[in-house]
Amino acid sequence: MKLVKKLPVTVIILTLNEEDNLAGAIESVKEWAQEIFIVDSLSTDKTVDVALEQGVNIVQHPFINYGDQWGWALERLPIRTAWILKLDADERVSPSLAQEFRDCLENEPKEDGFIVRIRLWFLRKPLHVEIRTCRLWRKDKGQFSDVIVNEHLHIDGVAGRFKGFIEHLDSVNLHRWYEKQNRYTTMEAIMRVKGDRFAAKPNLFGKALERRMFFKKHFYDIPLRYQIQWLYEAIWRRALLDGLTGLAWVRLRIEVQRAIELKTKQMRITGNIPELCEVPKTNFDARILSLPLQRLVSSKNMGGKAEK
Numbered sequence: 001m002k003l004v005k006k007l008p009v010t011v012i013i014l015t016l017n018e019e020d021n022l023a024g025a026i027e028s029v030k031e032w033a034q035e036i037f038i039v040d041s042l043s044t045d046k047t048v049d050v051a052l053e054q055g056v057n058i059v060q061h062p063f064i065n066y067g068d069q070w071g072w073a074l075e076r077l078p079i080r081t082a083w084i085l086k087l088d089a090d091e092r093v094s095p096s097l098a099q100e101f102r103d104c105l106e107n108e109p110k111e112d113g114f115i116v117r118i119r120l121w122f123l124r125k126p127l128h129v130e131i132r133t134c135r136l137w138r139k140d141k142g143q144f145s146d147v148i149v150n151e152h153l154h155i156d157g158v159a160g161r162f163k164g165f166i167e168h169l170d171s172v173n174l175h176r177w178y179e180k181q182n183r184y185t186t187m188e189a190i191m192r193v194k195g196d197r198f199a200a201k202p203n204l205f206g207k208a209l210e211r212r213m214f215f216k217k218h219f220y221d222i223p224l225r226y227q228i229q230w231l232y233e234a235i236w237r238r239a240l241l242d243g244l245t246g247l248a249w250v251r252l253r254i255e256v257q258r259a260i261e262l263k264t265k266q267m268r269i270t271g272n273i274p275e276l277c278e279v280p281k282t283n284f285d286a287r288i289l290s291l292p293l294q295r296l297v298s299s300k301n302m303g304g305k306a307e308k
Contacts (some may be wrong), residue, residue, distance in 0.1 A: 065148035097164025112157025
């Protein structure tokens with residue numbers, strides 16, 4: 001069997017009840033990634049079993065919000081490689097993108113981070129819809145926005161671009177999709193009601209992320225906003241090319257925005273703002289607590305006192 005040289009990349013995956021997705025994500029990177037860390041939010045399914053079976057590093061940390069979880073991971077994990085890759089459990093690094101990683105990193109790039117194309121899948125079909133965001137960055141050159149959901153990576157330096165895709169498979173079925181979107185939309189509504197910061201400063205004439213935050217901030221002030229969103233998703237993002245599947249995806253994206261709007265109104269009218277969207281409150285897995293890595297991350301910067 002031919003041994004593949006490992007790249008100086010640490011892959012970090014956040015999980016919460018991802019038993020159906022996690023193995024595929026790990027398989028897509030384990031051949032070439034030097035190290036893989038799973039940061040689990042006290043899953044109640046078999047996520048921990050999958051990670052242990054795959055032989056990757058896993059630690060647990062109670063979930064507060066996404067910005068906090070990523071901040072904790074970058075601060076506490078013993079990352080020894082020059083580069084870090086963010087990967088979601090329902091994502092897969094395509095072979096073509098993995099080859100781009102190899103071609104780039106073996107030639108000592110000058111960039112401090114790299115923007116990756118993420119291709120969305122829906123109902124087991126790849127869409128023409130894609131997202132471009134920074135996922136690979138030089139250690140100590142990136143930090144995540146301090147927001148409770150839809151966090152973004154900010155690079156301190158120059159970012160390059162790759163042509164290959166990360167395949168985003170989304171939820172295994174619509175039941176799970178609605179569960180996830182219910183959680184996300186509640187978090188978004190909380191952010192709006194509390195006036196929390198955006199992932200970047202909203203600026204119509206700024207960088208791509210700043211422009212995106214500008215429209216996010218003012219979306220609900222726009223007349224005919226859902227008709228405009230339909231045109232944006234179907235035409236500009238090309239979901240119309242995917243036929244009935246693409247149109248179904250567009251309809252659900254509009255439902256997500258409507259849910260945020262209605263939840264925001266409800267919270268403002270009733271004054272009842274949840275602490276945060278419900279996340280299972282469970283105990284640490286005893287198998288994880290016994291691992292040296294868990295003891296290390298739990299005691300780091302705490303004077304040797306482990307987290308309870």
